[in-house]
Amino acid sequence: MDFVSGLHTVCGAGHPRDRCGLAIHVYCCTVGMADTCMYNSDGHFLIVPQQGELHITTELGRLAAKPNEICVIPQGVKFAVDVSGPSRGYVLEVYNNHFQLPNLGPIGANGLANPRDFLSPCAWFEDRDGIEFHVISKFQGSWFRARQQHSPFDVVAWHGNLTPYKYDLANFMVINATAFDHADPSIFTVLTCPSERPGTAIADFVIFPPRWAVQEHTFRPPYYHRNCMSEFMGLIYGAYEAKEDSLRPGGATLHSMMTPHGPDAQCFEAASTEPLQPKHIAAGTQAFMFESSLGLAITTWGQRTCDKISKDYYKCWQSLKKHFKSPEKAEE
Numbered sequence: 001m002d003f004v005s006g007l008h009t010v011c012g013a014g015h016p017r018d019r020c021g022l023a024i025h026v027y028c029c030t031v032g033m034a035d036t037c038m039y040n041s042d043g044h045f046l047i048v049p050q051q052g053e054l055h056i057t058t059e060l061g062r063l064a065a066k067p068n069e070i071c072v073i074p075q076g077v078k079f080a081v082d083v084s085g086p087s088r089g090y091v092l093e094v095y096n097n098h099f100q101l102p103n104l105g106p107i108g109a110n111g112l113a114n115p116r117d118f119l120s121p122c123a124w125f126e127d128r129d130g131i132e133f134h135v136i137s138k139f140q141g142s143w144f145r146a147r148q149q150h151s152p153f154d155v156v157a158w159h160g161n162l163t164p165y166k167y168d169l170a171n172f173m174v175i176n177a178t179a180f181d182h183a184d185p186s187i188f189t190v191l192t193c194p195s196e197r198p199g200t201a202i203a204d205f206v207i208f209p210p211r212w213a214v215q216e217h218t219f220r221p222p223y224y225h226r227n228c229m230s231e232f233m234g235l236i237y238g239a240y241e242a243k244e245d246s247l248r249p250g251g252a253t254l255h256s257m258m259t260p261h262g263p264d265a266q267c268f269e270a271a272s273t274e275p276l277q278p279k280h281i282a283a284g285t286q287a288f289m290f291e292s293s294l295g296l297a298i299t300t301w302g303q304r305t306c307d308k309i310s311k312d313y314y315k316c317w318q319s320l321k322k323h324f325k326s327p328e329k330a331e332e
Helices: 265-273 300-310 313-317 327-331
Strands: 007-015 020-029 036-040 044-051 054-058 061-065 069-073 079-083 087-094 129-139 142-150 165-168 189-194 201-208 211-213 230-237 252-255 279-281 286-292
Touching: 007 230, 007 252, 007 300, 020 201, 020 286, 044 230, 054 069, 061 069, 061 165, 087 201, 087 286
Parallel strands: 036 129
Antiparallel strands: 007 020, 020 087, 036 079, 044 069, 044 087, 054 061, 054 079, 069 165, 129 142, 189 201, 201 286, 211 279, 230 252, 230 286
16 A cells, blocks of 8 residues: 555544544555655645654655654645555644644743754755656545646745644653643643634644653652543554553554543552652653544544454553542541
């Protein structure tokens, strides 16, 4: 399969006709898009490789994205993906607005993902005529194909700021709690696509990179909670601290809004008994989250394919024990 044929939608909300919403896809491909390209009329693609490096040719130049890097392909830009072996990953698509850096507020000028670390391609072109080149368009959620007799990558030069770009997640400057409590995951936001409601997002791209934990008198892992956002978690490599056994690289979890969730029983017991000394956590791990203020609906493909794995997911919490007694039992 190439990138287009190996692209499957797991969940989403809204519709591109309304210019509002998002979709979350996964891709799996083994061959390049020979004499074929695609462009997305519906929105912007944020691509998160999990296995295999992607060599992407666009109208504005070429770029490569390997695991622990991301790339964004803007709406309407033609691109082709080439691979050197089996490759897979995740894609976040937004229908309205653009991905942008989050407002840093009291953090100040520097922190999180710094603008200087985002890279755009230099102009590059090829002049190939007399060939049959296939152009695939994603339009209103459907696929269309056209043929032309030349390569679309014949743009000699360009200027502007709506360009493809890539970012190395290793350059993320982590902000963290240094006294007590567990900070909201918004401090790990790399890119956001804001909604029309201030303080909410169509989608946030959040990562959980290696960092130091130093909080005192605190349960350090993510606490048990329900929230008004939909959380799609993925794992690029390593072992996610809150669910070391139930979330594997290349897998994902979806916690819909107001669905209770939190660390599994093993994580709870370890974090509740270990000495609260400075500790480097998530070493050799890169987890991420697509978070949205919209309610995400599962596609038929996502339900049929992923449900085979998710039926036992709830069992990671079944061995949690009560650590309190009611007043009546305490008197006994």
